[in-house]
Amino acid sequence: MDQETQSILRETLEDWCNAHKEQWLKELEAYQKNPTFPEALFNELQKLGILDILHTPETSRALDLVAETAYTLARYSPSLALLVVQQNMAGSLLASAGLDAPDGWVALPLFDHPQEWQHYLKAQKTNNNLCYSGQWTFIPALPIAKKLMLPLFHTPEEPNLLIFVDYADAHVKYDSEYQRKPVEHTLGLRGCPVGDLTLNHVDVLEKQKIMTGARCTQVVTTLWSQAEVYMLAIRSGILQSSYAHAQKYAAQRYQGGKIIQEHTVMKKMLSELYRDNASLYESWRGILMSLKPENSINDGQMGLALSSAEKLSGQTSNGIQIFGGNGYMEDYEQERRFRDAKQCEFLLGHPQIKSISLWQKNAA
Amino acid sequence: MSQSKNQSIFVEECPPFAKAGVLPKEWSFEERYPELAYLAKKGVSGYTEMEHYYNRIIEFTEGYIAPRALEIDLKVMKDPSYVPWDILEKACEYQLFSGFFPRITGGGGMPFISYVINLEVIATHCVGLANLIGVSGLAISCVVATMNTRLIKYIADLISENERKGKPILLSTCLTESGAGSDAEDSEEFEKANLKTFAKKVKGGYVLNSNKVFISNGSLADLHVVFAFSDRTHLAESSLILLVPNHSKGVSCARNEKKMGQRICPASEMIFEDVFVPDDMVVCLDRKASTGILLANVLGATRSGVGGFATGVAEGAYRTALAYVRKSQMLGIPMEQHQWVQLELAELCRRAQMSRAIYLNAITAVCYKGLLSLIDSLTLGKDAPEWLMKMPPVKSLSQAFFDAPAMTKFANWLGFQKMPESERNIATAYGDVAKVSCSDLAFQNCQQAISLMGKEGCRHANGAEKLLRDVKLLQIYEGTNQINMLDYVKKRLQQQFIN
Numbered sequence: 001m002d003q004e005t006q007s008i009l010r011e012t013l014e015d016w017c018n019a020h021k022e023q024w025l026k027e028l029e030a031y032q033k034n035p036t037f038p039e040a041l042f043n044e045l046q047k048l049g050i051l052d053i054l055h056t057p058e059t060s061r062a063l064d065l066v067a068e069t070a071y072t073l074a075r076y077s078p079s080l081a082l083l084v085v086q087q088n089m090a091g092s093l094l095a096s097a098g099l100d101a102p103d104g105w106v107a108l109p110l111f112d113h114p115q116e117w118q119h120y121l122k123a124q125k126t127n128n129n130l131c132y133s134g135q136w137t138f139i140p141a142l143p144i145a146k147k148l149m150l151p152l153f154h155t156p157e158e159p160n161l162l163i164f165v166d167y168a169d170a171h172v173k174y175d176s177e178y179q180r181k182p183v184e185h186t187l188g189l190r191g192c193p194v195g196d197l198t199l200n201h202v203d204v205l206e207k208q209k210i211m212t213g214a215r216c217t218q219v220v221t222t223l224w225s226q227a228e229v230y231m232l233a234i235r236s237g238i239l240q241s242s243y244a245h246a247q248k249y250a251a252q253r254y255q256g257g258k259i260i261q262e263h264t265v266m267k268k269m270l271s272e273l274y275r276d277n278a279s280l281y282e283s284w285r286g287i288l289m290s291l292k293p294e295n296s297i298n299d300g301q302m303g304l305a306l307s308s309a310e311k312l313s314g315q316t317s318n319g320i321q322i323f324g325g326n327g328y329m330e331d332y333e334q335e336r337r338f339r340d341a342k343q344c345e346f347l348l349g350h351p352q353i354k355s356i357s358l359w360q361k362n363a364a
Numbered sequence: 365m366s367q368s369k370n371q372s373i374f375v376e377e378c379p380p381f382a383k384a385g386v387l388p389k390e391w392s393f394e395e396r397y398p399e400l401a402y403l404a405k406k407g408v409s410g411y412t413e414m415e416h417y418y419n420r421i422i423e424f425t426e427g428y429i430a431p432r433a434l435e436i437d438l439k440v441m442k443d444p445s446y447v448p449w450d451i452l453e454k455a456c457e458y459q460l461f462s463g464f465f466p467r468i469t470g471g472g473g474m475p476f477i478s479y480v481i482n483l484e485v486i487a488t489h490c491v492g493l494a495n496l497i498g499v500s501g502l503a504i505s506c507v508v509a510t511m512n513t514r515l516i517k518y519i520a521d522l523i524s525e526n527e528r529k530g531k532p533i534l535l536s537t538c539l540t541e542s543g544a545g546s547d548a549e550d551s552e553e554f555e556k557a558n559l560k561t562f563a564k565k566v567k568g569g570y571v572l573n574s575n576k577v578f579i580s581n582g583s584l585a586d587l588h589v590v591f592a593f594s595d596r597t598h599l600a601e602s603s604l605i606l607l608v609p610n611h612s613k614g615v616s617c618a619r620n621e622k623k624m625g626q627r628i629c630p631a632s633e634m635i636f637e638d639v640f641v642p643d644d645m646v647v648c649l650d651r652k653a654s655t656g657i658l659l660a661n662v663l664g665a666t667r668s669g670v671g672g673f674a675t676g677v678a679e680g681a682y683r684t685a686l687a688y689v690r691k692s693q694m695l696g697i698p699m700e701q702h703q704w705v706q707l708e709l710a711e712l713c714r715r716a717q718m719s720r721a722i723y724l725n726a727i728t729a730v731c732y733k734g735l736l737s738l739i740d741s742l743t744l745g746k747d748a749p750e751w752l753m754k755m756p757p758v759k760s761l762s763q764a765f766f767d768a769p770a771m772t773k774f775a776n777w778l779g780f781q782k783m784p785e786s787e788r789n790i791a792t793a794y795g796d797v798a799k800v801s802c803s804d805l806a807f808q809n810c811q812q813a814i815s816l817m818g819k820e821g822c823r824h825a826n827g828a829e830k831l832l833r834d835v836k837l838l839q840i841y842e843g844t845n846q847i848n849m850l851d852y853v854k855k856r857l858q859q860q861f862i863n
Contacts, residue, residue, distance in 0.1 A: 033441065033442070111818075111819040112819075115695065116695065118696075119693070119695060119696045137819070137820065138819045138820070138822075138823070183823055184824070185438065185441075185823075185824035185825075186822050186823060186824065186829070187814070187821075187822040187824075187829035187832065187833070188822065254543065254558055255544075255557070256557070257557075265846050265850065269846070310815075313811060314811070317807070317836065317839075320836065320840070321839065321840070321844055321845070321846065324840060324844055325540070325577075325578045325840055325841065327840065328623055328624050328625075328836065328837055328840055329621050329622060329623060329624075330621075330622035330623070330624065331621075331622065335624035335836075338624075338836070339624070339833070342811070342814060342822070342832065343822045345814075345815065346818055346819040346821075346822065350694070350818040350819070351815065351818075352704070352815075352816075353694070353695065
């Protein structure tokens with residue numbers, strides 16, 4: 001993506017976010033207190049053209065467009081950034097399966113690593129059908145989604161399956177078979193509703209199997225790997241926002257007879273926040289420069305992603321310290337960045353499982 | 365991609381801690397506080413007494429707080445005006461508000477260490493509730509530090525007598541202003557701080573005008589302990605403490621802040637508009653003892669108490685993670701059978717233990733050398749039966765004892781002349797270290813507990829995310845940790861160079 005395109009995209013999204021802060025973004029963050037998801041948001045974002053970047057043929061290889069979108073949105077609302085990234089990932093999988101872009105939100109288990117998928121649902125072969133039971137928890141967008149996409153890997157008889165469930169399909173008895181229950185209260189990312197899915201002896205229909213076999217494995221695991229860059233971009237957006245607000249506050253607040261950024265202890269804290277922010281920004285931009293659309297990220301890049309996940313909550317915690325007591329109050333939003341940062345640690349799977357998996361691949 | 369059949373790369377076979385469904389037992393007093401047991405063995409009295417209070421608080425927290433902490437957090441989120449008065453009324457039965465007052469003042473005569481241990485144990489389940497109870501202790505400590513024995517007795521009577529009737533009396537400490545946070549706690553910074561509170565001397569008292577923010581218990585308090593100034597050009601020398609009943613004309617609560625955590629304890633903006641405070645509710649200081657000394661005396665004690673809160677949270681994080689690990693699987697194997705998981709749990713437990721050692725060390729220092737050494741040594745009437753303490757002649761005598769102006773003079777001498785500044789500085793330095801170290805350890809524990817639990821750590825129902833939201837405030841109030849460390853430089857490091 002050239003500089004000009006990047007600037008236009010960034011400015012467009014910044015203008016939209018600033019214009020809709022009261023209308024959409026605040027409403028989104030209040031979702032868990034008042035569980036009414038803004039229905040029209042999907043269409044608004046679709047008009048911006050950011051929900052199907054990876055589905056549209058002209059832009060399907062533009063990973064940097066998705067990352068830039070994620071970064072800019074995350075500076076205002078990481079929850080919104082996550083919803084948009086998830087929608088793009090779903091779009092990418094549908095494009096690989098030769099299907100149309102979805103007309104509503106798609107739920108995708110973004111808090112789980114491929115190593116974890118097989119342990120949630122148990123498969124049984126009954127009458128030549130595959131029947132699934134079990135629980136899959138904490139799936140983003142599940143309470144509001146019209147459709148659900150699940151990677152069902154390592155099942156007996158039919159390994160590596162991607163299914164696509166339409167909740168509007170009359171054949172789907174979602175009340176009894178694909179039960180979904182919203183998770184009422186979470187630490188962060190409160191604007192991105194999450195839900196628990198329970199499958200009760202569900203026969204997967206043929207039309208729901210949109211990809212199978214080795215190709216399915218390759219497409220899904222490559223997408224999950226590339227998604228680490230999108231999550232890096234979201235984390236970078238959170239840290240940038242935390243630093244920018246801390247800097248602004250420190251330049252205005254008086255304590256001990258001078259503005260607080262003149263105190264050397266504050267200079268140290270701000271400088272560390274700035275340094276971490278700058279390095280995190282460079283990390284995902286650097287990865288994008290070398291990443292090809294058909295490839296997974298390499299081990300070093302994965303290591304960067306894991307480190308950033310681990311450190312972000314500590315960095316945003318320091319962002320709160322700069323504000324003092326005000327940093328703990330909802331009105332200043334610094335506490336929200338901290339909560340969102342912590343929850344972002346678990347995007348795409350448990351960090352320890354990802355670490356061990358990364359090492360195991362290398363050791364093998 | 366296929367699952368490796370070689371399970372040994374991922375999993376070390378470790379035996380589970382116990383059979384499924386077996387709950388960890390509560391530690392005995394000696395297991396949890398071995399340093400106190402050692403002190404008792406060396407001849408320190410009160411071991412049995414401390415153990416008694418410990419068992420009582422375990423009974424209270426297990427019966428009334430542990431089962432409801434998460435439910436209360438949700439209720440307050442939905443209805444910020446909700447207060448669990450039933451729990452506070454139950455706390456009266458356990459003398460949690462007056463327990464540490466000396467018997468001669470009508471209190472329970474509990475050792476101060478036991479009071480802080482009580483708060484630690486409560487904080488294991490809900491640090492917001494510990495704060496709600498403990499912040500009254502902060503307010504009382506401010507008054508105690510002035511050595512105004514008449515007003516100390518007044519507050520002690522107010523709390524104790526109502527507590528016997530099952531009515532909790534809450535106090536607030538009104539110190540912070542919107543333009544002055546941490547610098548409102550350091551008298552050396554007063555002249556540079558943007559302090560606006562003003563108490564104008566009038567006939568019969570003072571007229572107070574003030575706008576205080578982030579006041580814990582503000583909207584619930586029956587009595588406000590307000591820091592004010594009567595001369596804007598000489599703040600440190602003109603500092604006052606005013607006792608203002610909540611029902612006084614001109615007192616109002618503008619709003620309660622929407623906090624990230626510790627929601628059960630409101631942080632209020634309190635407005636005092638032309639509030640008349642009569643002379644007998646004004647705690648004037650001996651001008652040889654400035655507010656700086658007062659704050660040093662108080663904060664040394666109360667920051668050690670914050671260390672106790674933090675230790676409770678650190679312990680809570682460990683227990684929450686343990687409970688989750690015992691019932692959950694990872695990659696198809698019970699979590700507790702992963703060796704790395706067991707090491708993580710050991711880390712959590714280790715930090716809680718370290719935190720406990722630090723704050724107890726600080727509390728014993730404060731009880732030995734600081735403000736609390738005076739309260740701790742006031743054992744008059746300690747072992748007297750309750751019926752005797754209630755007898756009218758005994759009550760009249762003790763009232764006369766505390767009301768006598770000579771008593772206040774004597775207490776002032778004891779507090780400010782007999783206790784040199786270097787000793788007070790030691791106490792404050794210990795408090796600074798306890799507060800900073802314990803809050804940092806607790807924060808690390810909460811972070812690590814959630815990291816261990818993964819995405820489920822972010823679910824409210826599992827308890828860990830509430831701990832993380834709650835613990836962050838401990839690094840901020842009573843001065844941010846950074847400010848506390850700057851204070852430590854003054855009180856400890858610089859003292860090395862003073863002869």
